Amino acid sequence: MKEFDLIRWIAERTPAGDGVVTGIGDDCAVLDLPGDACIVVTTDMLLEGTHFRSGDSPEEIGYKAVAVSLSDVAAMGCRSLHAFLAVGLPEGFAPAFATRLLEGALRAARRFGVSLAGGDTTASSAGLCICSTLIGAPPSGRQPVLRSGAAVGEAVMVTGRLGGSLAGRHLRFVPRQDEALELVARCAVGAMIDLSDGLSSDARHLAAQSGVRLRLFEDRIPVSDEVAAGNPLQAALNDGEDFELLFTVSPGVAHELQRTGLAGTMVTVIGEVVAGAPGVILVGRGGDEAELAAGGYEHFAG
Ligand SMILES: [Mg+2]
CATH class of the missing domain: 3.90.650.10 (PurM-like C-terminal domain)
Structure with missing residues (x-):
């Protein structure tokens, strides 16, 4: 099964609930808030061996984890606001490794005015795993830009x-x-x-x-x-x-x-x-x- 077949399978079985303007299948979900406001949300998981190698610098891995989500929010024409970071650390990790990882993540967040608002840490038996979730919003008076709006002639x-x-x-x-x-x-x-x-x-x-x-x-x-x-x-x-x-x-x-x-x-x-x-x-x-x-x-x- 290919990734996009899997995503389609999931999307077909998860009807968008109330307030979900755009659900699975865009760079971010678009969620209605009370009033005229909306937010966009994206989540990305990075795994050792798939998205980075064990020898890559922890600062760069942490930076990339947040940056890939920042890129998804940008693709909606939105500004990133708040980040959540979940990290699975390999058994026996050095404390300095964890602090350098976080330093990299915070560097990406600070550069774009994003606050780290929460997260989770856990032990991983299969290498480093880092999952970032970002919440963003469109500039006032604007709507998020979707993948689906291209028109003939553009x-x-x-x-x-x-x-x-x-x-x-x-x-x-x-x-x-x-x-x-x-x-x-x-x-x-x-x-x-x-x-x-x-x-x-x-x-x-x-x-x-x-x-x-x-x-x-x-x-x-x-x-x-x-x-x-x-x-x-x-x-x-x-x-x-x-x-x-x-x-x-x-x-x-x-x-x-x-x-x-x-x-x-x-x-x-x-x-x-x-x-x-x-x-x-x-x-x-x-x-x-x-x-x-x-x-x-x-x-x-x-
Ligand atoms: Mg994307």
Whole structure:
């Protein structure tokens, strides 16, 4: 069973309760509060061997645990407010290890004005496990940006550069909260998602949930300098853990955004939203078009 089959199975058996505006299947859940307010909530679990190696620095592991959730809240066009952190520590861990882990988590939280409001600690017999939950909210008067709002005719944009994250950026990336907040302050955003699994996979999620086709142009995809060898395009499409934002806006706004950037970060028009069966088309340098297969990270291969 693949990860997204499992998520679909769960979603089909968990009808959204009262006050759940958007349930399972977006970067965050959107929950109604009394009055006109709403909050967004995300939770992410990081496991030794899957998301980091035992030799990675505890500060970087703690930082990444909070940063991946910050990225999900940013993908909703929201600001992160409060964090909860649950940690399973391996038996016999050194006290300094736990304090360094927490120091890293707090560094990510402080950088974005987030308070650590609670959590849990437990002993783990199977390596380090760290689970972060973040609560955020949209800027006043605005609604969270979903994956499902892309409209035909919009431009497809991405922040930063893609690929090569495993060289180290996946532990040190800066979540795009500042960029997301400037974006929603400046214009209407159709749909948005953060690139955790890889552009090829995450673009398909956005297309599927919006019921549209995305046409992406190979020669416009910005490739990171950290892509060392091999095929740079494949790295940009499939490496994953870029934690950049993929979003859609009207074409006129898109070119203005590309000219100015967002919060000091470059943003690039990489494609367009077109009608047709949901999916992603990659237009090659010679103008050839091919359906883009999901090649990003798959948790439950087989
Ligand atoms: Mg996400």
